[in-house]
Amino acid sequence: MKKLLLLIGMCASIGFASAQRQTVSEEYIKDTWEIPYSQMPGKLNYGYIVNPDGKHIKDGAYSIKCALTNYKYNYSIHTIVYNGSYSLTTTFKNGSLNGALTSNYKLAVTGSSFLGFDKGNISASMTGNFVNGVPNGAFKVTRNGELITSLTANYKNGKLVGAYSCSLVDYDSRVQKYSGTLTQDSKFTGIWKFNDESMTFSNGVLISKSSKDMSTPPAVSELAKKFAAGTITEEQLYKEGGCVVCVDSVNLGDLARIAIFRDSGVNFKELKGYNFSEPNYIKYKYLKKLATLTDEGYEQLLLCIWEYILNGSSSAMDYFSSTTIGEEIKYGCLLSGIDGRPCIYMHRSNNNGYAVGGFEEWYDYVYLSEDQSAQLEKNIEELMIATAETLEECILRQIIELDMVTLGSEYDDGNIPTDAQIEAYFNGNKEVWNEYAEEYFEKMSKEKQMRLRRRKQCRGITLRLPKPCKVSNRF
Secondary structure, rough: HHHHHHHHHHHHHHHHHHHOOOOEEEEEEOOOOOOOOOEEEEEEEEEEEEEEOOOOEEEEEEEEEEHEEEEEEEEEEEEEEEEEEEEEEEEEEOOOEEEEEEEEEEEEEEEEEEEHHHHEEEEEEEEEEEEEEEEEEEEEEEEEEEEEEEEEEEEEEEEEEEEEEEEEEEOOOOOEEEEEOOOOOOOOOHHHHHHHEEEEEOOOOEEEEEOOOOEOOHHHHHHHHHHHHHHOHHHHHHHHOOOEEEEEEEEEEHHHHHHHHOOOOOHHHHHHHOOOOOOOEEEEEEEEOOOOOHHHHHHHHHHHHHHHHHHOOOOHHOOOOOOOOOOOOEEOOOEEHHHHHHEEEEEEHHOOOEEEOOOOOOOOEOOOOHHHHHHHHHHHHHHHHHHHHHHHHHHHHHHHHHHHHHOOOOOOOOEEEEEOHOOOHOOOOOHHHHHHHHHHHHHHHHHHHHHHHHHHHHOOOOOOOOOOOOOOHHH
């Protein structure tokens, strides 16, 4: 008896739901910008249910069928003939795509080759599957014409998994080709092709990469295999192999969406009921061999720091960049890297023997060696002492030079320092230099002396260091 009542209740529910669903058949126009001054007419059939607010919600079978026959477009003395068709079938459930989706779009253009009209032939098709609006299952898109597209992808609850292949040829003939395999938890595995690059992965870790110009060093590949297998830690990689673990990603989802939304021929904006919100940036880890400073590079770094201490800027910045964003920069070039280890940011074209290793990209972080890091603080202290010893003479020399120029003093034999006086200054013979400076000061007018005193008080250490002052004289 209970079973009979249950069966009657189920039948009543099914009958009620069926009675509530309405079927609509209406005229439909497919927008086709490829056809001048025309559209592709057809029929749209779909079912809907009415929610408690009275709103119509798509539910049940949904189909479109359109055709265009012998549409003629006259351009000057030329006649172009268009024939085409479009079809789409899918299913909705409570307003969301649910089940298989299939579409086909074809456009044949015949007539004159004038202005390239004969190149307008298009064929596009798509198959896919959705569960409650979320892509779930195999998707395939093909398109031929001015745009050439091929996509084979598999979704699992919106995430890309399994085999993936996408090739896009854009309007400007730019080509993008990505292919490979993802694990069921969306990690790169095996061999992947990214345009002209080949990359091998294991458990989401990049083992090796090869392109036209560069390949992963074998030693780094061996370490990457161990890291992917879990037999070596990040700390061991850093201390024993001089490598760090970095993270990058590839936007496979964006390429797939271009193929699906732009090239499949389906107007998803009109269709609605889908959810491609999962970004599908596929992340992976890779090992990076740290670039390190050579002894020559370290000397250049000290020169950069010393000039920065004196002037607030440095000519050595031609080699060391300070353009990194969001990082604290000391002395115009010095950064704090991994584990607080000091490093600088360098363009590969400025290497000039200053660094070894690294530079897989145009810019790279170049680290100080352990010995260089250990003596850096001491060397900076020595630079400070050198600055204090020479700053007064540098300022005085600069003030006098500036005074000769800016105050209009004439360069005559009585005012220009002799070679012996200049040599005495740079050899630290303050007495000889001060004697000359005082002698020159006395020759100046009272007005110039007052100007000089004011400038000396306000300029401080912002004056540029005379070029003969080199850090190499002290290190």
